[in-house]
Amino acid sequence: MPPKGRSWEELTWSWAYSTGHPASDQRLEAAAQAAWPYTLLCAWTYLNDQAAAHDLMDHAIQNTSGYIGRHPDCPDKRLSQRVKSIIKRRARQLAAKKSREVQYGSALDLENIYVGQPEVEQRIYANELFARLSPLAQSIVRWRWLGYSWRKIADDLDMDHTVVRRAYFREMESLRHALSRPGDSSQCG
Numbered sequence: 001m002p003p004k005g006r007s008w009e010e011l012t013w014s015w016a017y018s019t020g021h022p023a024s025d026q027r028l029e030a031a032a033q034a035a036w037p038y039t040l041l042c043a044w045t046y047l048n049d050q051a052a053a054h055d056l057m058d059h060a061i062q063n064t065s066g067y068i069g070r071h072p073d074c075p076d077k078r079l080s081q082r083v084k085s086i087i088k089r090r091a092r093q094l095a096a097k098k099s100r101e102v103q104y105g106s107a108l109d110l111e112n113i114y115v116g117q118p119e120v121e122q123r124i125y126a127n128e129l130f131a132r133l134s135p136l137a138q139s140i141v142r143w144r145w146l147g148y149s150w151r152k153i154a155d156d157l158d159m160d161h162t163v164v165r166r167a168y169f170r171e172m173e174s175l176r177h178a179l180s181r182p183g184d185s186s187q188c189g
Helices: 022-047 052-070 076-104 107-113 119-132 135-145 150-157 161-180
Strands: none
Touching: 022 052, 022 076, 052 076, 052 150, 119 161, 135 150, 135 161, 150 161
C-alpha cells in the first residue's frame, strides 16, 4: 500500500480539523507547516521514531483547532508557539510512557534477544518473528514501516486508533513472552 502524497513525509492534512472558518483553517495550516520541522525533531529526539511526528502533529492540530475556535483573534506567532508547545509536551509524555513500557516488554526486548547476531542472522530472525504475527499485526507493521500514523491505520481498518495500537502491542508482548520461555524450543523455529 503506497503512501499518499508526493512523499511519505509530506503533510497530508488528514490532520486538518476544520474550525469551520476558512481564514482560521489557513492560519492553522500555516502554523502547522511552520512547526513541521520542529515536530520531526521532537519525534526523533524524544521518541527516536520519525514516524511518530504524524501522531504528534495530529494531537497538536486537534488541540489548537479548539484553541483557535475560542480565541479567533490570537496572533499568528502565538498560534505557532502553541502548536510547538503542544508537540513538545506530547512528545515528552509519550517518551515517559515509552520508557515505562520497555520495563514490561516491547519490541525492544525482541531486539535484545538477537542483538549479538550478525546482520544476516538478524534478518532471518526478523523474518521468522514477522511470520509469527497475525495477518492484522503484519499489515500494521507494513503500514508503520511506510510511515502511516496509528490514526490513519485505524481509519483504514474502521477501528479506533487506541484499539489498534493496544492490540498490536499486546500481540508483540505475547510473542516476546513466548520466545523468552526457557527450554521451550518448540516455540522458536
